[in-house]
């Protein structure tokens with residue numbers, strides 16, 4: 001073995017980050033949240049919801065007040081809290097009223113819940129490939145997939161910035177489709193002057209741990225549309241079963257469940273919302289230092305921000321651009337982990353790789369909902385998604401900067417680890 005390779009911790013050398021060194025986990029929960037949670041506990045009312053029509057159908061005081069704060073902060077007509085963003089996605093797809101067998105175009109690079117929300121209503125997720133630079137749905141790949149079964153485009157603002165929402169909006173307008181967004185990872189980022197997630201028909205956010213702000217579990221839907229807001233509130237609270245006295249006209253087929261947020265989470269959410277901007281600024285600080293420190297490494301592409309947009313860096317995606325590096329991605333990853341880099345993932349979720357899509361089986365054993373399609377025509381084969389598959393299988397190293405606080409020293413050590421590995425990368 002070449003002697004300079006032996007310097008790498010992977011081959012027995014001293015790690016760039018000493019074994020006893022520890023990265024502090026990010027924590028935005030402080031005294032404000034403690035006081036807020038205790039206020040609710042002292043009141044004795046841990047949930048203010050009632051599942052029959054009336055004032056409390058929309059939740060208790062903390063939930064309503066939290067939603068008001070959110071409407072103001074995001075400049076939207078309606079913010080609708082839910083007990084997770086997975087629940088939020090379910091309410092979103094229910095609200096647009098699809099028929100079983102209808103299609104929704106969605107990104108394969110997302111957390112599984114984005115696509116299962118479609119399946120839960122009997123819809124069929126139709127994946128379109130992602131963009132080279134920003135990893136969101138590629139509008140040019142969306143167009144050819146539209147047919148008379150298509151009802152919506154559900155875009156994912158992945159890793160911390162908006163999709164190409166103007167282009168997607170144009171496509172939706174041309175074909176009378178709903179434009180929906182999963183902005184779990186890009187909360188508080190901007191597309192032009194607007195907050196990401198607020199300029200589609202329905203958008204929304206996760207309040208799960210590791211997202212920019214959190215309430216334990218939770219999520220928030222946003223919309224400016226009266227009818228969609230009402231439907232999502234119905235689905236959140238047992239749907240048509242509970243509103244016979246409401247006087248609402250067409251609520252047939254509006255089944256729902258219990259996707260309601262508790263008062264404690266809402267009270268914590270109010271405090272967390274006030275910390276959103278500082279959480280974003282802090283991650284931008286980390287990303288800026290990483291970009292400065294890593295920009296001279298050969299053969300890689302660091303995160304780029306879409307023109308006229310802002311990036312809030314849920315993660316820090318690094319793409320191996322140089323052909324010579326593709327087959328080395330996994331050993332480079334191993335080498336970096338051995339140097340002591342924490343929270344570095346290989347690739348992202350590529351939903352087409354999941355057994356559910358490979359086999360086209362979700363409900364029961366007979367392939368529902370795909371069995372509703374002629375000849376199971378939707379294409380989930382890997383070669384239909386060259387960018388998503390190549391990046392996932394060979395080219396992406398994703399530093400999950402949501403996990404740690406990243407002091408200046410932490411960042412310097414991460415940069416030193418990358419430099420050390422890149423010094424000998426040709427020999428690996």
Ligand SMILES: *Cc1c(COP(=O)(O)O)cnc(C)c1O
Pocket residue numbers: 084085086087110111113114156182184185206207208217218219
């Ligand atoms: C976190 C996340 C979700 C799920 O949110 P939960 O609140 O955990 O249910 C969905 N989509 C994306 C893109 C996410 O990052």
